[in-house]
Amino acid sequence: MSRIIEDVACTLCGCVCDDLNITTQGGRIVAAEHACPMAEPWFLKQAGNAAAVTRFEGKPATLEQAILHAADILRNSRAPLIYGLSRSSTPGQRAAVRLADQLGATIDTTASTCHAPSIVALQTVGESTSSLGEVRNRADLVVYWGANPVVSHPRHLERCVDAPGMFAPRGRADRRVVVVDVQETASSELADDYIEVAPGSDFEVIWALRAILNNTPLRREANFGGLSLEKLEWLADVLQSCRYGVFFFGLGLTNQGVAHANVESLLRLTTDLNAHTRFTARRMRVPGDVAGADSVLCWQTGFPFSVNLSRGFPRYSPGEYSANTLLEREEVDAVVLVGSEGVEKLSPQAQEQLRTLPCIALDYPQPQDAFPATACSATPCSATTLRSETTLSPTVQITTAVYGIHRAGTAYRMDEIPIPLRPVLTSTLPSDEEVLNAIGRAIRQHNP
Ligand code: SF4
Incomplete structure (x- = not known):
């Protein structure tokens, strides 16, 4: 019998659209209304009886055995690292910080390899922010800078630009869309104006705009x-002539030049514009709940990423305590991956070092896991592949439940609004919160 669950939230990108209607039948998702082309195939591959992979040194193990082996590895570690967290949710992220505190570990999120420069910049100069709801209701100018939302956040334009709002009742017709990028994109084709800047020159362009707004003379022939x-x-x-404007900036701004200086200059430009009109700036967060990982680390340690707890109190130092740097410098002797997708963003040297270390990987079931049990037993190899196996061979591997599919949780949207996640399928998979808490308990039982 099929069941329709309304207003389900999608966690595949930072938009966290929470208006999906999910139809389930026989322990599978059979329809995902309102899901974008990026999200729909992912939802349709989820299953309640996804195969649980629990392994120690490549051999099948029970969950209890895997947890005891993980506890052994971490008990004997002097410099553990907990990394990832963006494919998790608030409960799992909170459990990861608790375990890091217990171990005196370094904890870092995937933000350190993507929007870290943005975080450093906003810590330096502050930010004028808004919720996506405020943008939809008030904005008459939307500027995408170094972002291509049509590809990276497929429903962003639909929700923030096309949708009618309180002061933009005709939606798209009441807004101007500008795209600033180094090359034409699918998003620039939909924009009213496309501004092409030379690669690596965003900083120069933004400071020239600041000079113009502040009446600083510039050479006309320049x-x-x-x-x-x-x-x-x-x-x-x-x-400056809009009624309410917003910059949505992406990795195009943070992945070149002196990245944090680029973002800092855009945030300062936003402040300048507020002398003339209302203007805000928001990051186009990357896939997953990386905004939630920032938030949980902030409220638990005071800092958003790259936090070292080895002295019994939090120390924050991007670069020094970033997972990539610690691995490259060989200053880590065991790793817990809470979601292994961030491994691909590490440098080849850091990945190489990671392969030499005892590693505990907690991963969601991969789409090919989502077969009925009968299919799993017929195709054990393809049905039990975890993401981490494609990039490294973890010492301990545990499949965990998917928040928003199998378990309730919370995901933070790109504007840092927490969105509740509800389970839509029944599953016996443990959540990463349960696994991390169990590892912590097993360590305490040996070291009370
Ligand atoms: S835009 Fe993002 S959050 Fe919305 S349905 Fe698509 S992938 Fe999911």
Whole structure:
């Protein structure tokens, strides 16, 4: 018998759309209404009876045995690292911080390899923020800077630009959309204006805009990142003459040049614009609940990522305590991966070092796990592959339940609004929270 669950939240990207209607039948998801083309195939591959993979040194183990082996590894470690967290949810992230505190470990999230420069920049100069609801209701100017939401966040335009709002009743018709990027994209094709800047010159362009807004004379014949002064004066006029504007900036701004200086300059430009109109800036967060990982680490340790707890109190030092740097410097002797997808973003040297270390990997079942039990037993290899197996061979592997599919939880949207997650399928898989707490208890039983 089929069942329809309304207003389900999707955690595949930072939009966390919470208006999906999910139809389940026979322990599977058979329809995902309102899911974008990126999310729909993922939902349709989820199953309640996804195969549980629990292994120690490549051999099948029970969950209890795997937890005891994990506890042994961490008890004997002097410099453990807990890394990942963006595919988790608030309960799992909180359990990871608790375990890091117990171990005196370093804890780092996937933010350290993507939006870390943005976080450092906003800690330096502050940020003028808004919720996505505020943007939808009030914005008449939306600027995507170094972001291609049509590909990375497929429903972002639908929800923030096309949707009618209180002060933009005709939706898209009441808003101007500007895309600033180094090359034309699917998003720039939908924009009213496309501004092409030379690669690596965002900082120069933004500071020229600041100079114009602050009446600082600039040489008329000069060229600013491929843009003439006339073009920049036009853009400055568009920015300051709107009623409510927002910058949505992406990895295009943080992945080149002096990344945190790029973001810092955009945040300062936003502050300047608030002398003329209302303007805000928001990050286009990468897939998963990385905003939630920042938030949980902040409320538990005071810092959003790259936190070392070895002295019994939190020390924050991006770079020094970033997973990538610690691995490259060989300053880690055991690793807990709470979701192994972030491993691909580590440098080849860090990945190489990771392969030499005792490693405990907690992963969601991969889509090919989502077969009925009969199919699993017929195809044991393909049905029991974990993501971590494609990049490394963890010492301990445990499949955990998917928040928002098998378990309740909380995911933070890109505007840091917490969205509740509800289970839509029944599963016996343990959550990462339960596994991490069990590892912590097993360690305490040996070291009371
Ligand atoms: S836009 Fe993002 S959150 Fe919304 S349905 Fe698509 S993948 Fe999911």
